[in-house]
Amino acid sequence: MRLLTPRSAGSSRLPVRPPSPVRRRTARAALAALAAVLMGPAPTAAAAPESTAATATADGFASVDALGQNGTTGGAGGPVVTATTTAQFLDYISRPGPLTVQVSGTITLPTGSTDGMHPVASDKTIVGLGGSARITGGGLHIGLPASDSVTSPPANAVHNIIIRNLRFDGASDDLINIQMFSHHIWIDHNDFSDGDDGAVDIKRGSDYVTVSWNRFHDHDKTLLLGHDDDNAAQDRGRLRVTYHHNYFDASDQRNPRIRFGDPVHVYNNYYRDNSYGVASTMDAGVVLEGNYFFSVNNPARVDFSGDLGRLVARDNILVDCNHAIETRGSVTEPRTYYAYTLHRAAEVPTVVPAGAGAGKI
Template identity: 55%
Template sequence: MSISMRAAPRRRRLAAALGAGFTALVVALGATWFGGTAYAATLFSDDFEDGNSTGWSKSGGSWSVTADGSQVYRQTSTGADAKAQAGATWTGQSVSARVKPIAFGNSTRSVGVAARLQSLSNYYSLVLTGSGTAQLRRVSGGGVTTLATATVAVSPGTWYTLRLDAFGSSLTGYVNGTQVATATDSTFSSGRIGLMASYAGAAFDDVTVSDTAGPGTPTPSGSPQSPSPSPSSSPPPPGTCNTGGTPVGFAAVNAWGRNGTTGGAGGATIEVDTAAELIAAIAQTGPLNVCVKGLITVPAGMHNVSSHKSIIGVGSGSGISGGGFNIGLAIDDAITSPPANAVQNVIIRNMVFRNASDDSINVQMFSHHIWLDHNDLAQGYDGLIDVKRGSSYVTISWNHTHHHAKNMLLGRDDADDLQDTGRLKVSYHHNWFDETPQRNPRVRYGEPVHIYNNYYFHNTDVGVACQTDAGCVVEGNYFESVEEPVSNSYAGPGGRCVARNNVYTGNEPGAPDCSGTVEEPSAYYGYVLDNPADVKAIVMAGAGVGKI
């Protein structure tokens, strides 16, 4: 059965005038604290998915927003010292961006990011050069001083993640999460941020500025350091955590040879409190219940979770920091249907996720029957929860997401139709999307995607973005101070969506921009909607950790 709804008139928004992909957040209350650790406030972010470069001023070269998997900001000339700048004047700043060199005018030319940019001839920068180096530079009055340099393999056509931290007189540069250069200099104490393409073509994406150093920052001298994980000499002890519970939504559906999601049911229950124990346990073959005790610092990167696992936090302060969980096989574009060995039957509940160097949770390559429930996720690098590359029969419920720009992605990009079409069946219910500007979720190809009984608060870019032939049913949600709550024309190719029985309230509440027909979720599973007027109170009381 399909349902349809006429499109509501789209409101003209201030964000549209500024560029929906451009988000500048003014933080009035400073850092929020959890367990003694400060969250970084996101000062600025731009992923260019709105298709424009509003907010950026440029000098030299040929700049445009264009498609490269996703929308990117590209500079194509190798005959100019091209620069673009944005943002406000900030003091301490961590500037990160994905950067892809396209062509270098010669081996001395460079591409990169800039911090504390006071003018186009006065700033700090971290650049990649055509000769295969990463350089930390001070540009003063147009003169270039190299403060530190490191050998890095640089290949045109390859994406690199660059990050430049400038706090006090300390400057630190990272390439793909690895520290490559550090220096001390006090010439510039504040400024804007910039993108640099000096006589080189380059593409830029996912520009983010925060007010504290990101993951991977070395421990200050004199502070205690966590030891590197080492193999445990004895197996972890038996554990006690709440391994019960049953999902509602797509994770409960009988499909792809599996009836529902049970995680580690039937396996042993163990307790882990070190990174080495945790990483070994979640990769183990066979059913296993893993009780995670304490907030464990894990190595940067994504750590693989194998089939038939329940990963449950103990109490309200347990989880991981520094890395993320990958649920899925290695990426292979040649696989276009669910393989027999796809990762399946995974439950992650009651976990805290902080400071991930990539995604906090990534589900990929036809993984299925996944339940992500009652977690608290904040301050990652990329997505907090991303589901892509054909994965299906997933329920994402009762999570609290906050202090992060790009929240949840469903569907990798506009060109991934061979893996994603007819799949990406995901239920999102009773989540608290707490001032997460975008991707709440952003959907491509999936149908039906069921988004119900969630609480949205002050999502400054967009709530639900249903694009690229996706079919979304958005019902019974509470949108507070969200100017564009639901859209199927947000950016890129359009999708189809039905918005019904939602609450729109608060400052400048928007109206849904929805049209098309969508398959009914009730064709797959039964569910009961809470009264949308009660959803705010229900979700605030029940979402996040310490509630199961």
């Protein structure tokens, strides 16, 4: 079939040769290149999130309906994006609204004027793809700026955040910092090491948090819960946190170190070669159960620094430890808030190292 040019005055019909396939492809490529120049680079295409990584359900205190939030759902219901560069990552985690941010490869966070701490907005799931997704050089900050004058949860408190399946290391401050009444946070199946200060610090009235199935190693000050003996106005009656199935792999201290939090639930964690495990102070209330302590100088203390804390211990195993667990007083049972199932303490040295850390979901 011949293609004809439109007839014009004084002209005759001239046959036109159809463009060759090569010319058609070349023209399409040129148009695509021009569009890219005019519109800028497109966002990284998002693969469907791994079902176990992005659709698992929070447990412990992060699962409790409170403060207007029904459990912790992160970015559920929002778009899914993939970050492969630092600029993309920092853009995505700071956007308003629900968003699942998949991390591919290594993201190096700058120090800049923030000492390497970068804010995460509410309603986010941040999840690593595969077993090697990594955040290095800086840390994540969850919460409003610190203020002593705010003594109850503000309406704009940061909330509903899930962080899973990532390797954190090399921060110039904390690896993750949670503060100023932030609530409903789930930190699960991550690897934490070599931060300059805390690995996961939770403070200033933050509440309804679960820290589960993480590996902490090559790190000194691991988990701080409540930052100051004089901060009762913000912390008393809050700082409700569940720590379960974490592997404290020669992480030296603060596993966790607790002020005011009540109740704090510490169960089925594996402690190996630590200077101390848990410290409960300033009338904090801790339920310590089903944990396995191997070569830990002080597995758990209530006489540490500041006012005494409270601690109820049951079904823990101590091997090659220098001191017994210190107990004192009574504590509200975690089952008042949520249901849970324990592994036997004797199973913990097998179950926890096999399942804790990044790349194991």
